[in-house]
Amino acid sequence: MRSHITDDILFIAAEDLPTYKKTGSVVRNTYFWALKAIAAYTPYEKDWEFDPEVWVALKRMLLSFTESGYLGLRETTLEFPTDTEIPDSLRAVATWE
Numbered sequence: 001m002r003s004h005i006t007d008d009i010l011f012i013a014a015e016d017l018p019t020y021k022k023t024g025s026v027v028r029n030t031y032f033w034a035l036k037a038i039a040a041y042t043p044y045e046k047d048w049e050f051d052p053e054v055w056v057a058l059k060r061m062l063l064s065f066t067e068s069g070y071l072g073l074r075e076t077t078l079e080f081p082t083d084t085e086i087p088d089s090l091r092a093v094a095t096w097e
Contacts, residue, residue: 002097003078005087009040010050010058010078017048018075027070034061055089062093 001016018032036042038057041049050058066076078094080086086094 001075001078003080003094005080005084008052010052010055010090011047012050012078014045014047016075025070027065027068031065031071031075034065052087052089055087059090059093066093 002013004011012035018028018035020029020032035048035058038050038054038061039048040051040054062076062078065071066073076093078086078090079097080094082096084096086096
């Protein structure tokens, strides 16, 4: 998921976020609601924002969904621009584009 950090806020690109589908996969819908639950701000069709206080929880959640095997790495890995320093608390679930 394409991501960037601005003013200590993690932004995940709207196009890369999971979508909720009423008749969709239980795993994907659970993933959507879990991300939404810890996000600071989730505007419709815009990037979601995550405060530094939840980054450890975000990392644990992404690792858990990755290990489940139901979602691909592109869906559970944060991708930062190459000139970005990845915070320690997100390093296990992040890479550079």
